[in-house]
Structures are given as structure tokens and as C-alpha cells.
Amino acid sequence: MLNTLMGDYPVTRQFKTHTDKFAFADVKGSPATAFKRVVRNFEFDVAELAIMTFLIAKVHAKPYRLLPFVVMARFQHPFLVYNAARGTLAPEDLNGKRVGVRSYSVTTGAWMRTILAEDHGVDPSRINWVTFEDAHVAEFRDPSNVQRAPAGKEITAMLLAGELDAAILGAVPQDSKLKPVIPNPEEAGKRWGEKHGAIQLNHLVAVKKNRSREMADDVYRLLVESKQAAGNPPMLPHGLEANRRNLEVAIDCAHSQGMIPRRFTVDELFE
Numbered sequence: 001m002l003n004t005l006m007g008d009y010p011v012t013r014q015f016k017t018h019t020d021k022f023a024f025a026d027v028k029g030s031p032a033t034a035f036k037r038v039v040r041n042f043e044f045d046v047a048e049l050a051i052m053t054f055l056i057a058k059v060h061a062k063p064y065r066l067l068p069f070v071v072m073a074r075f076q077h078p079f080l081v082y083n084a085a086r087g088t089l090a091p092e093d094l095n096g097k098r099v100g101v102r103s104y105s106v107t108t109g110a111w112m113r114t115i116l117a118e119d120h121g122v123d124p125s126r127i128n129w130v131t132f133e134d135a136h137v138a139e140f141r142d143p144s145n146v147q148r149a150p151a152g153k154e155i156t157a158m159l160l161a162g163e164l165d166a167a168i169l170g171a172v173p174q175d176s177k178l179k180p181v182i183p184n185p186e187e188a189g190k191r192w193g194e195k196h197g198a199i200q201l202n203h204l205v206a207v208k209k210n211r212s213r214e215m216a217d218d219v220y221r222l223l224v225e226s227k228q229a230a231g232n233p234p235m236l237p238h239g240l241e242a243n244r245r246n247l248e249v250a251i252d253c254a255h256s257q258g259m260i261p262r263r264f265t266v267d268e269l270f271e
Helices: 031-039 050-061 107-120 155-160 185-196 213-229 241-254
Strands: 002-005 023-024 047-052 064-073 080-085 098-101 130-131 146-148 166-170 178-180 201-208
Touching: 002 031, 031 047, 031 050, 031 201, 047 050, 047 064, 050 064, 050 107, 050 201, 050 241, 064 213, 064 241, 080 155, 098 107, 098 155, 107 166, 107 185, 107 201, 107 241, 155 166, 155 178, 201 213, 201 241
Parallel strands: 002 023, 002 047, 098 130, 098 166, 130 146
Antiparallel strands: 047 201, 064 201, 080 166, 080 178
């Protein structure tokens, strides 16, 4: 039996019926809550993992390699929000502001910093980032313009109270006072995809390096069959070549922010 961390998505529904092969972790809420268990404790043979977490883990020789199977991807533009009840806020206004994010190294935050820098001329080093937990990979160190929120504070409550100027959230908020900082975020995401010829990856699947190639191939086969059973949803490519460009821009995103010391080649991620 392979100890496995995998979220509940249409593309993984059939995969998670294979309880004869996989011992699935019972994780409440998002599987991201268990990513530290992957890259710190090495608890899982097969694991859903955020791409930025994987890249940082590779820097520190954590014992996982990637499978070219995407379980979550999205354009991140709608997830940076501000409290419109306190006035308007544009991307160009963010220099010097306090912006909340769960952890500095989370994938949505990394993509958002790249979007702000490339498309809006914002210098992320001039933003005061406020975080609520440390990185998944224990060795990662936040830059000097990051501070930890006081214990017990919650990101949305701080935004509504005016203790933050903006925040990167994990989901589009339901509160009507919270508006996207980037105007027309869906259209902006579409333009980004066309410009880069890529999508913004969130979570893929990793396997322990000490497991056999045959085992990894079997996991990948079952994942692809599960995706096909779900009707091959869009924005979730599988296969190395189908993801090569997506991974190239993810590597560039991490490297440009100093999260990894060099640009890995795509093929290195699968060694």
C-alpha cells in the first residue's frame, strides 16, 4: 500500500477508489494543510503538491520527483483583493502597502508577485508582506520585507478591519466589500495566458524517489484514466510535453523572486 495525499477533485475521483493500492490520508479541508508533512516528514509515497513547494523542496534535496499530472491550475488574478469600503486600490498603489498572504512561498502568492511586477510595474520588495504561517519547506527563509501577523489574527478579518491594505486569498471571497485589485481579473488572466503561452500551475503530483519507475508509471496511468473518466476537464494538462511550457514559466517565476537559486530545466524535475 502506498501512503497517499490527494485532494478531492473531479479528476481524482476515480483514482481515489483504488483503495487496494493506496492508503489515502484523511485530511480535513485542503490537502495544502498537509504539504509540510510531505516535504518535512516525508510521510507520503504519492502526494499532491504545490509547484512552488516542490521547486523549493528540490533545492533542499527532498526525496520527491514530479509526475506530469496537474490536479489544480488557475489564473491567480482574482485572488488579490482589497476592502472597497475603505476606498479604491489599484495595483500601482501597492508599493509601501501591507498585503496579507498565508505564507510568502505559497504558489498563489508567488504567481501574484510575478503578475504585479511584470504587468503593473510593482516592485514586490517594496510591499510589506504579512504572513500567517511559515513555509512548507523548513529551510526556506522569507525576505526582509515579510513580517508575521500577531498570533490569533485571521487574514480576512484583518483586511476588513483595515489592518491590511490588500490580501491574497485562497478563494474568491463572498463578502461584497472585497473587490479584486486587478481590474477585470478574468480577462487579465486570459491575456496573461495568451502572452505567455501557458497556464499558471498550482498543484501537481509527486512520488518518492526511492519508489520504482514501474510504480510511478502505474500511478500516472491511474491518474490519467481518472481524468478521462471525469471528461478531461480543461486547464488540467497531463504529460511532459503538454506541461513543458507551463513548468518553464513556473520555474522562471520562482527564480525571478529568489525562491530558488537557479533555473532548473524541466527535465530535472522528473529525474
